[in-house]
Amino acid sequence: MIRIAVPKERAAREARVALVPESVAKLVKSGATVSVERDAGLAAGFTDANYVTAGATIAADLAAVLTDATLVCKVQPPSVSEVAALPAAATLICYLAQAGSAETITALAGRKVNALALEKVPRITRAQSMDVLSSQATVSGYKAVLIGATALPKMLPMLTTAAGTLAPAKIFVIGAGVAGLQAIATAKRLGGIVSGFDVRPAAQEQIASLGGTPLKIDLGHSAEGSGGYAKEQAEDDAIKTQHAIAKHVEQVDLIITTAAIPGRKAPLLITEDAIKGMKPGSVIIDLACETGGNAAFTKPGETVVAHDVSIIGPLNLPSQASFHASQMLSRNFLTLITHLTKDNALVLDASDEITGAMLVALDGQVRA
């Protein structure tokens, strides 16, 4: 039988929970037991009573929730004390591929805890329902627009009032992946005039289908790499792109930028010159802030004002819509756990395309 533990998240700025009551009920029905640490779901809007109704038991503290667990479901990587409290031979699933995670993975392997990194789910159709990067990027794209709309000294929609007609704000979204497309849809719903840019030619149609106008930068060739992902631009292409963006943003009020290349530093797309050319009071929300930023001046977790433009680098936006972010995360966990379960037991088959890609520690060994 699988004994699942859901500890309370202790990291700063983390309001999500790994499993919500809806998924707990399904896991209990399938034969697992689920123990939830007291108040683990409270910051996301789920009470202990909700978990009990779903069939979970409530544990008083970290030690109690982890006792006897065979599977520990968490959001953030475990702290040193959490690692020390994990039972040997248990399996841990959480975010584990961030900068600084290597030490934690070594410590987990040292305690013979098996570990799967949520971010390493392969981006293949079969694994789409387990893909936390996509589910959480949806929240980030949505929230980025709301933060930008609040910071802007303008309203987004066109308004016809007795005091005159107000022009709609112009929003430009760079990087039309999961977060970017959600940002385009959200900005459009709020009544802004939206444009978007991505180096992948396929993205142009997706930008247009959401009511955005694709910014076309003719480089004479495609920047699409393998598996539909973007590849890093050559230096002269990058410079041409920066110039085209600089010209476009002279008329823009709010930029949401999300451009990323898997495993690489984020490309610099909005240079200081581009920022100098923007209207005073304009706002940039840089969702790539944790991997180096797409804009000059970006600082993770800070708002920098340069040349009268606010450059905001928000951290952990999914946590700011913790109810729905947890709900999606929990559904990702549920399909992943189902994938790992055979005859009511966890099976960590490193030769499986999904399991093998996510396993970072197995049987006391760190896996590259």
Ligand SMILES: NC(=O)c1ccc[n+]([C@@H]2O[C@H](COP(=O)([O-])OP(=O)(O)OC[C@H]3O[C@@H](n4cnc5c(N)ncnc54)[C@H](O)[C@@H]3O)[C@@H](O)[C@H]2O)c1
């Ligand atoms: N399970 C799946 O099959 C699955 C899941 C999620 C995403 N995807 C696909 O993966 C691709 C990337 O999506 P993502 O949300 O992970 O993206 P991401 O978060 O890795 O990057 C965001 C976007 O930035 C773009 N970008 C990179 N360099 C850029 C530059 N210099 N200028 C402008 N834009 C730039 C990328 O093309 C991407 O669209 C998309 O094709 C998406 O449909 C597939």
